[in-house]
Amino acid sequence: MKKLPVKSITNSVQLKFAVTFLILIAVLTVFLNTYPTIASRDLVFSSKKVSLQNQAGVMSSSLSAPEDLTSDTVPEVMDQLDLRSLTRVIVTDENAKILYDTAQFDPGVGRTAMLSEIYRALNGDIVCYSVYDGNAFMTREAMPIRSGGVTVGAVYLYEYDASQAELIKSIQTKLRGVSLVVSAAAIILMFIFSRALTLRITELAKATRIVSEGDYDHRIPVSGHDELSELGIEFNSLTSRLKETEELRRRFVSDASHELKTPLASIRLLSDSIVNSENMDVDTMRDFVTDIETEAERLQRTTEKLLSLSRIDSGTSLTRERLDLKKVTEKTLKLLHPLAKETHVSITAALSKDCFVYGNEDLLYRVIFNLAENAIKYNMPGGTVRILLKTEGDEVVLTVEDTGIGIPDEDVPHIFTRFYRVDKARSTDAGGSGLGLSIAHDAVKLHGGEIGVEKREEGGTRFIVRLPACAKPEGGETK
Template identity: 35%
Template structure:
């Protein structure tokens, strides 16, 4: 159990889904941190600049008012001025003499004590004014904190403004210290911080939801493809995936489907081929077995009949031989047959095959003629082109009844040599026409077998023509005749002429 969940967790961590999610989260957090930090800096700076300017002005004004009173030791007026400008819990006014002794404290607790901070020191040393911020809860010395306690609470930020009090001769007579709470600025900044955090959470959650939806559209087709591929690798070639939408995944799914369809077709045609081949081989074998058994059990042996049967057996062996050599030819085509190309005169080659088949035509009472007088050069493999033309004319003779005609023509059309073989034979029904180049396909099985056909001739012819970069087509009217048209590219040299 534990190992399963561990491997699952590992797989999840390695998944694209997880990596993209982490990347998104990182981007959002970093973006918000940068934006948040800059925003707080900007707003803080703005609020503090304004506040310090205001407070410093108050401190300077007070210092100006206090100058004469301090020189005259008018404690009453000093006290009144301090009290007038102090608000309980918000602001506090201290009047120090030159020695930093508190002469007047609006909160009275520091009266008579020395009050020295860095800002006060700087003013004593000649500066007109200075200011600083203190966390009255922690950052100040204990005595200072004690002095502040009750002033504006603990852990409260306070601004301290020191301003020089000058006498009539412009000499330094004391320092005015003005304390003012800035807690609300900190609070508004903390408020902004909190709002940014809330927005961060909201945006992150929204992005995660959208991300999950987008990832689903990405990972779902990948998962389906994965299942399809593993089904195929286990031998189930009927595996297909659902094509959704019109995106890259849809085209991937389409490509997968057409690939598996093609593989399934190939697989089917391969087993069909094996079954056809076995069947074709079995027929002559069964015939021979019957003939041999009949002879074996014949008592006494009739020499005349024996001779006839042996002749039949010989014919069946010839048939087997033809089928096997045709099959071997097809296998070598499938394995990428080597071509012995040379420039040859297809006209002469056609004449030669017509001459070779004339005796057969005569025997079958068929008139065979060839009107190819000119020489047309093509780049080809002589033996293969001989076999192509022989097969086509042989078929024409075989499938034409006595008294019929077979015509061969050769012409040059554009960059092609066009060979036509027409007969006035039995023709091919329209429904069979698209299949005649298929392996083992025969329109009339009985007739084909009678004439020694294997049903492989035209498929070999077609492969040979394709290997030459040519095309082959058949047009036929059932009962009237058939025309086969072969087009071969002219020899490279000739094409340039």
């Protein structure tokens, strides 16, 4: 996958952040500038309608009393009423002839009314509506005048109200001002925050790239207590672990090649000597070839151990089964018998039955073999090796103890490290490579167990392995 430059990643993060924020602000501003205006306008509309309808009702019922609606009688009645709030009031008879009109400019008394609202009222409807044009509320109301169940005329009311409109306009202006200030402040804050945020993300992204290119010493300066700081701390500890792993890997490769190089060099030297000496006697030659064979065996053992380690490292694919550790231990001891005899070391074993674990037979065999082999190899002629196997609670415990040379305190923390040997000469003479204990350690860990070492008071060493016991299958299997 092609890598994007760090800058462009964080820029796009910032852009997304800014766009989302701006949309949010825009939506909020639109809402703030429309909803309150619409709501207060609707409020004015309904209060206007109610008030005009009431006034029209009063007029219509006052005018239903005189038998005859005439241009003389109507003004008399109307003078009794309070018409101050209304811009225009018209009263007509049943033929839409205007009997009364408060228009200051060209009142239409005597003429036929041309307003559609009046015709609808004469048809028996009550008409009422209000409009707002941004400058004023204009409300119109028309109502029939009824007398004895018959429509005898109509009243028409018109109100032009600019003061309420003023009020709404001033609210609108204020809201606009407020939202402008708030939006500006929010945008400025957003830029400051997103800048700070993306700067830190950029730093993290850069650090990741630097480390991925191999500089495991790079660390992010961490301050504060937020999620990004936590990410920084995690990143730093991840980098430290990467560094450790990388160092281990390098050391392992160089140790392993060194380990393979030494016997190979001996083999070459020995075979060169055979090839270059013209008259080598048969006995010398046999000695040389025997040495070559020993070195080749050492090579084989080392490569086998390396293979075991790599199998443990890729652990999960190992086959596991229910194992009787007593049987595995007995098999191992049989194989070690010749070595014990050769070095004059005696082996005693106390193995309980019912020591079952769920694991890989080959690896657990190696654990027991390496511990027992060490106990024999690093022992003294006439010494003993004791092997105990028992269950303790839900654990199977294997103890391997010897009366041997012991391990110096300062070496104890290192003995499970790959290729570590306390006495390199002794180990090499005994065909060791310093891998046995690390294989045992890793294999035990892979099985969810623990391995430990302690000094025996009487001299010698004791290794203790604890493995989770395998539950007995139904019906119990004891042999």
